[in-house]
Amino acid sequence: MKTIGNSLWLALPVAAAALAFGVAAAPLPPAPSAHPPASPPPANASRGAEVYEAKCGACHSLDANRIGPKHRGVFGRKAGSVPDFHYTPELKKSGIVWTAQNLDKWLQGPVKMVPGTAMGFQLRDAQERADVIAYLKQQSGK
Amino acid sequence: MIEDMKSRRSLLIGSATTLSVAGLGVVLGSAALPTAARAATGNAAQDIQLLNAALGLEHEGIAAYQLGAESKLLKPEVLKVAVTFQSHHKQHRDDLIAAINKLGGKPVVAKSEADYAKELNASSLKSQADVLHLALKLEKGATNAYLGVIPSLGNPDLYLFAARVASDESFHAAFLGSALGEPIPEKAPMFG
Numbered sequence: 608m609k610t611i612g613n614s615l616w617l618a619l620p621v622a623a624a625a626l627a628f629g630v631a632a633a634p635l636p637p638a639p640s641a642h643p644p645a646s647p648p649p650a651n652a653s654r655g656a657e658v659y660e661a662k663c664g665a666c667h668s669l670d671a672n673r674i675g676p677k678h679r680g681v682f683g684r685k686a687g688s689v690p691d692f693h694y695t696p697e698l699k700k701s702g703i704v705w706t707a708q709n710l711d712k713w714l715q716g717p718v719k720m721v722p723g724t725a726m727g728f729q730l731r732d733a734q735e736r737a738d739v740i741a742y743l744k745q746q747s748g749k
Numbered sequence: 750m751i752e753d754m755k756s757r758r759s760l761l762i763g764s765a766t767t768l769s770v771a772g773l774g775v776v777l778g779s780a781a782l783p784t785a786a787r788a789a790t791g792n793a794a795q796d797i798q799l800l801n802a803a804l805g806l807e808h809e810g811i812a813a814y815q816l817g818a819e820s821k822l823l824k825p826e827v828l829k830v831a832v833t834f835q836s837h838h839k840q841h842r843d844d845l846i847a848a849i850n851k852l853g854g855k856p857v858v859a860k861s862e863a864d865y866a867k868e869l870n871a872s873s874l875k876s877q878a879d880v881l882h883l884a885l886k887l888e889k890g891a892t893n894a895y896l897g898v899i900p901s902l903g904n905p906d907l908y909l910f911a912a913r914v915a916s917d918e919s920f921h922a923a924f925l926g927s928a929l930g931e932p933i934p935e936k937a938p939m940f941g
Binding site: 668672673727 | 794795798799801802805806809867868869870886887889890891893894897898900901902
């Protein structure tokens with residue numbers, strides 16, 4: 608621990624000096640593009656399962672209505688149609704059917720797609736969206 | 750796809766009153782926001798919906814810790830931590846209720862403990878580790894949920910509020926992960 612601590616204290620001023628002179632130790636990642644790619648990246652349902660648990664699992668489950676409605680069978684389903692879940696009128700009357708394209712749009716900005724919805728969570732990474740959609744499609748038996 | 754507790758729990762949103770940002774800042778304890786950030790106001794009715802979804806999340810978190818505490822599966826020192834974490838969620842709940850009331854909305858009420866037990870599959874909890882894994886899953890998810898909702902919020906005071914709560918949840922997740930012996934994530938950022 609002492610060695611790590613000493614190394615850290617030595618490294619910090621060096622890093623600070625490098626930044627002050629505009630010499631970054633590693634290049635910063637490019638800023639996210641304002642324009643999503645024209646076609647979604649190849650999707651992977653296994654990765655999607657992990658993303659689903661980490662980023663959707665606070666509010667959703669496949670087989671239980673919780674903060675949000677259950678998701679098994681969501682792919683191809685009409686929005687606002689789980690019988691034992693109460694939706695906002697805005698989503699219920701939206702007429703949306705959960706296709707891959709609509710799910711992708713929804714996950715990018717639910718409030719923008721359906722103003723008045725209770726879901727505000729945005730999944731901004733295109734790869735994660737594609738993977739989650741693939742997972743939901745798989746779990747819907749499609 | 751968080752959807753509505755509005756009709757189910759008799760959510761009666763008041764008129765889409767736009768609360769002064771400074772006023773909400775006082776409610777949320779964020780009076781130190783920069784002046785520029787105070788200039789904009791959001792769509793109060795939309796924010797009420799999103800805050801109520803967050804409140805539903807906190808209700809569930811409180812219930813999850815309650816189920817764990819009553820399970821008799823936790824050792825005394827772990828139970829003490831669980832009760833402390835639950836108290837943090839109660840603080841979040843109270844802050845959310847205050848903010849929703851201030852915006853003119855009606856806070857959603859918690860479901861019954863039996864409902865939460867069913868939704869969280871509490872009958873599957875057979876050991877202390879099971880309880881901690883459930884708590885960890887919910888805390889990780891809550892961290893991501895709060896971070897992921899920030900871009901949808903209209904009122905700048907709420908950005909900071911959501912970030913602060915997300916930080917609390919990530920603290921809980923880190924502690925629980927450590928207690929369970931989970932490895933430190935190799936990649937950053939870990940959330941969001």
